[in-house]
Amino acid sequence: MPTPVRARVDACPGVFAPHDAADGALARIRLPGGVVTAAQLQVVAACARDLGDGAVHLTSRGNLQIRALDRDDPVLAERLGAAGFLPAPSHERVRNILASPLSGYRGGQADVRALARALDEELCARPALAGLPGRFLFALDDGRGDVAAEEPDLCWRALDASIGTLLVAGADSGLRVPATDAVDVLLRAAEAFLALREADGAPAWRVHELRDAPARISAQLLRDHRSGSETATSGPFSRPDGDHGPVGPIAQDDGGRAIGVAPVLGELTAAQMRLLADLAPSAVVTPWRTLLLPDLPGPTVGALHRLRVAGLIVDPGAAALGVSACAGRPGCAKALADVRADARAALDAGLPAGRRAHVVGCARRCGSPNSPHTDVVAEADGYRVDGTWVPVGRLAAALRGTA
Secondary structure, eight states: OOOOOOSSOOOOOOSSSOEEETTEEEEEEOOGGGEEEHHHHHHHHHHHHHHSSSEEEEOTTSOEEEEEEOTTOTHHHHHHHHTTSOSOGGGGGGOOEEEOTTTTTSOOSSOOHHHHHHHHHHHHHOGGGGGSOTTOOEEEEOSSSTGGGGOOSEEEEESSSSEEEEEETTEEEEEEEEGGGHHHHHHHHHHHHHHHHHHHTOOOSSGGGSTTHHHHHHHHHHHHOOSSOOOOOOOOOOOSGGGTOOOEEEEOTTSOEEEEEBOGGGEEEHHHHHHHHHHOSEEEEOTTSOEEEOSOSSOHHHHHHHHHHTTOBOOTTOGGGGEEEOOOTTTOTTOSSOHHHHHHHHHHHOOOTTOOEEEESSTTOTTOOSSOOEEEEEETTEEEETTEEEEGGGHHHHHHTOO
16 A cells, blocks of 8 residues: 555544644543553543543543533643653653453453553663654454454464464564564564665555555565474454444453443443443453443442443344444644434434444544444534435434435
């Protein structure tokens, strides 16, 4: 794929470099591996309540966002830093690490949780890698193919408990990498990407944007590698449970209890965040805008009841699991509609379970899923649903297929 023409530098938002939106500054909080402790959830909830608009948004990379901030107010960074969210300010925007959310709890070929922690630590310890683009994405897949399907730039995917394959922009490199070497190989591949980008003079943000980058990175690593098979066997990759991750009660392999939770449109109130923190010692934010609450200390039935009462989704058949949306008005100046309000109205009117739709305010289609879905784009006084214009009042009918 040819390198896109980049007219500006990568401005992917962070805490120290927020994005200026129509409703104020937007800060993205990186969660390597998606892991966040109960105490940290409480801090984020308080920041959203005190400094933002009271809501916390889940992102498609397993991170958190707070909107409507004052970009000149240092309090957010101070609070998040004290809570352990910012261990390396110089690398803050490049700590983009997905890990299979259920790894170590249920299924999978390998437990990648420790690898995710080690990758984050080693990434932050290499000064040159602070130069990675903010959109560059690492992934550690425990063998089930879930995060490998999210189009990471570099991914170690387990083949069994001790060895995995390196994927470069989704392509099997042919390199078989022991779990003990996975972190080092991923970081050396990232360094090779930076070197190729400099050699080509191309301001690429992702591996696939550089000329023959997957093959060139793989060749470099294969020359340096001294062990393992070179037979490409991995794939295909698949997303879990209808593209939203596990939702509802989950029996852990160790006998513990977990619950998969989904906020409507991926948006949590500060009160809902505090409830999550009260129910479990930690949470895992998934790239499908859901959360896993593992190792529940109390009965699952009581936790499920409290989550439902709080307006959170714990029914795997809920129609709302299939609907997502961009920020829309008033937060985005480019949006032509309040897409979140319109999406909620469509849900209230009744939609079929299993229908995947993404509602956006303009042709940029921010936040669109990588998987097949109904494309809903705002236009003047209505929406174009998979290419067919419908008025706002008929959006629910169009999504039901009865417009």
